[in-house]
């Protein structure tokens with residue numbers, strides 16, 4: 001009955017068109033004789049993965065979606081390298097540039113987009129390219145073998161992914177962006193600034209608010225000239241300034257074209273029998289540039305062509321995830337508040353985390369996540385479902401996914417209720433049904449599901465949903481594969497620490513090399529953690545790597561919203577004196593400190609200090625650093641105790657001062673706070689501290705693992721000791737055991753819960769072990785010096801705080817010199833708290 005089949009022609013052998021054919025074959029395998037024309041000389045491949053190919057994470061073979069056998073097996077006639085130049089709508093025939101013709105009953109146009117090339121003088125020079133296809137990817141790889149300097153114009157998703165790939169190829173990369181902050185189409189300013197800082201730390205350079213005037217050079221590009229008269233040297237120029245739907249064929253053939261080819265909800269154009277799908281199509285005024293909506297369009301069109309009743313395509317909500325190793329950025333839905341909407345924000349500059357939820361009428365309509373994007377997929381499901389999140393806003397913002405997201409009906413329940421044909425992996429068009437079928441077919445790990453269905457193989461944004469489905473449908477058979485500490489490695493914290501010890505690795509770079517990091521520069525998660533682990537393991541030899549620390553720790557002060565700093569000197573146990581107070585007041589006056597405030601930890605905070613004044617302030621204060629900015633011992637809060645209070649049974653102030661002197665300058669996986677109360681009335685709130693000491697009759701109670709931050713947790717009782725020496729020894733052993741065993745960023749509260757109080761008690765009750773831990777901490781601390789004193793007394797260190805003259809800073813940044821880099825970091829440090 002083959003001769004009764006209708007003729008279907010697809011123009012454009014890309015992601016959206018071929019996806020439509022795949023669907024159609026499932027619904028009506030015998031309805032059409034199918035012919036496909038593709039301008040590129042390749043079978044259908046995953047364009048998304050070109051970023052990974054460029055960055056060295058995948059080969060061209062690996063990104064092929066449908067190999068030539070697939071076309072053969074499905075009886076499809078494929079013409080590769082054959083661009084269609086004309087459509088005759090009357091005769092229902094298409095003509096290829098190479099002379100091939102084909103008749104159709106139904107015609108699908110899926111011609112995608114073209115990279116937009118800025119129409120500036122010199123844009124046609126050798127070495128100026130877009131980033132759209134395999135050819136462009138190969139041109140960049142080739143250029144990196146011969147040339148060194150690359151300029152990427154456009155700081156959007158594509159530009160940043162291109163820039164990361166070029167860095168991996170060893171090029172010196174500058175991104176030129178027209179806006180004042182990156183990815184302004186997906187991110188708000190705070191997230192964008194954090195992103196820029198992270199990318200700068202990876203070695204990318206940025207010129208913001210720059211408009212390209214022309215490309216310099218004779219035959220080949222040699223550089224760029226900007227509208228403000230400045231220049232940049234570059235032998236490769238990649239234009240990533242957006243895309244334009246590829247509509248020239250449609251225009252020539254009399255189809256209705258605006259930005260894209262105009263289609264209705266059934267993907268029909270104005271010409272009978274002609275449809276358009278993918279980036280070339282414009283639906284309800286929108287031409288999409290991400291695959292998830294294009295696949296949704298394809299599903300509708302396939303049903304149409306198969307004669308299956310379908311409601312029609314109603315448009316899509318989109319989400320994006322930047323595919324740059326070591327940087328977690330997610331954006332979904334509407335990320336700027338429309339009228340009547342409200343935004344909830346959470347920002348932790350020390351941990352490098354930013355979250356924003358946009359809520360309208362109790363529904364989540366948009367989200368931006370930086371640093372922690374694990375909940376992106378779940379939040380995106382909520383955006384799409386439009387269900388009420390009333391009462392759950394805080395949990396959603398603070399990210400307590402497992403139980404909090406479950407509160408409104410259950411994460412598992414939501415996955416269970418998800419329709420079988422709902423797309424879980426937008427990048428690869430994998431539905432829930434595909435994943436469940438793979439699990440039923442024996443796939444019981446994320447890796448196997450990825451291998452079988454390609455779900456989670458591109459941007460990775462869908463990983464939590466895929467894992468959720470795995471848990472739900474494979475149950476006990478699900479194999480959870482360990483996660484690396486960040487996207488740069490597959491090694492866990494314990495493996496890294498064990499390997500550092502076993503192989504005697506001594507620097508951050510060495511660890512990354514030996515343990516085969518997939519990103520030479522590391523990222524904001526792994527670099528500080530490796531720096532900590534090395535310092536903890538080799539206290540006598542390791543030299544702290546300043547560049548692996550967060551900005552606050554590099555400047556030994558907390559950066560504030562307006563770019564100034566806050567200075568908190570150490571006031572042991574919260575006990576000060578008139579002389580000290582006078583000095584603080586004099587310093588505040590001398591340096592025009594706008595605000596002096598008591599902190600919650602019984603100290604004085606001088607807020608609004610300019611960076612260049614920091615060393616002067618420290619010198620004049622002549623007090624040690626209070627480490628109010630670091631993952632370190634912060635305060636030891638005390639009550640007045642028996643010295644003045646009539647209820648006090650012990651000297652709480654004396655004990656607090658002793659402990660603070662014993663542990664000051666102690667680095668830790670996360671900040672550490674102590675408190676000492678002089679009786680069980682507990683005025684110093686010792687039972688919400690990492691280590692709390694409470695005086696009772698005949699001795700002291702020791703409490704551990706408390707926290708009064710976002711997740712309040714009361715301490716667990718570790719034990720009772722009689723003497724002051726014992727208090728110090730137990731505190732010291734507890735802190736060192738935590739330092740040696742906790743994961744970077746893990747506070748004592750979750751750590752105690754994770755390892756179990758009984759385990760901690762058991763270790764510390766062993767006197768030999770306790771004394772050894774105590775001795776190790778003493779050995780570490782005895783070698784530390786006060787950072788403020790050190791900077792004040794060393795002119796070279798003091799220089800880091802000097803202000804560069806503005807002109808010098810700009811030209812240094814333009815030239816990409818080391819000084820330029822450090823200045824641009826300072827500038828963005830300023831922005832960090834914006």
Ligand SMILES: Cc1cc2nc3c(=O)[nH]c(=O)nc-3n(C[C@H](O)[C@H](O)[C@H](O)COP(=O)(O)OP(=O)(O)OC[C@H]3O[C@@H](n4cnc5c(N)ncnc54)[C@H](O)[C@@H]3O)c2cc1C
Nearest residue numbers: 012014015016039047048083084111112278279289290291
């Ligand atoms: C480097 C890169 C990374 C990306 N990353 C992501 C991502 O992470 N997530 C995401 O959602 N999206 C991403 N995208 C966008 C995504 O790849 C596109 O949205 C998607 O490929 C568009 O599919 P399409 O079928 O409409 O067009 P295409 O995939 O471009 O296919 C169109 C095809 O039609 C061919 N063609 C054009 N004219 C003719 C003609 N006259 N005759 C014959 N053939 C013709 C073209 O040569 C092309 O092969 C990325 C894009 C790039 C370039």
Ligand SMILES: NC(=O)c1ccc[n+]([C@@H]2O[C@H](COP(=O)([O-])OP(=O)(O)OC[C@H]3O[C@@H](n4cnc5c(N)ncnc54)[C@H](O)[C@@H]3O)[C@@H](O)[C@H]2O)c1
Nearest residue numbers: 154155156157158159176177178240241242289320321323
């Ligand atoms: N991870 C992902 O989801 C991903 C990755 C790559 C590409 N893509 C898609 O591919 C398409 C192309 O990406 P894109 O980043 O080129 O498009 P885009 O439109 O998202 O971003 C282009 C950027 O270039 C900037 N720009 C415009 N003119 C400029 C100029 N003269 N000088 C400097 N900067 C200028 C814009 O401000 C904008 O931020 C988009 O549809 C995008 O969604 C997605």
Ligand code: SF4
Nearest residue numbers: 639645648678679683
């Ligand atoms: S905890 Fe006890 S000793 Fe300390 S101030 Fe309160 S009542 Fe007094």
Ligand code: FES
Nearest residue numbers: 425427458459460
């Ligand atoms: S959504 Fe990008 S890999 Fe699945």
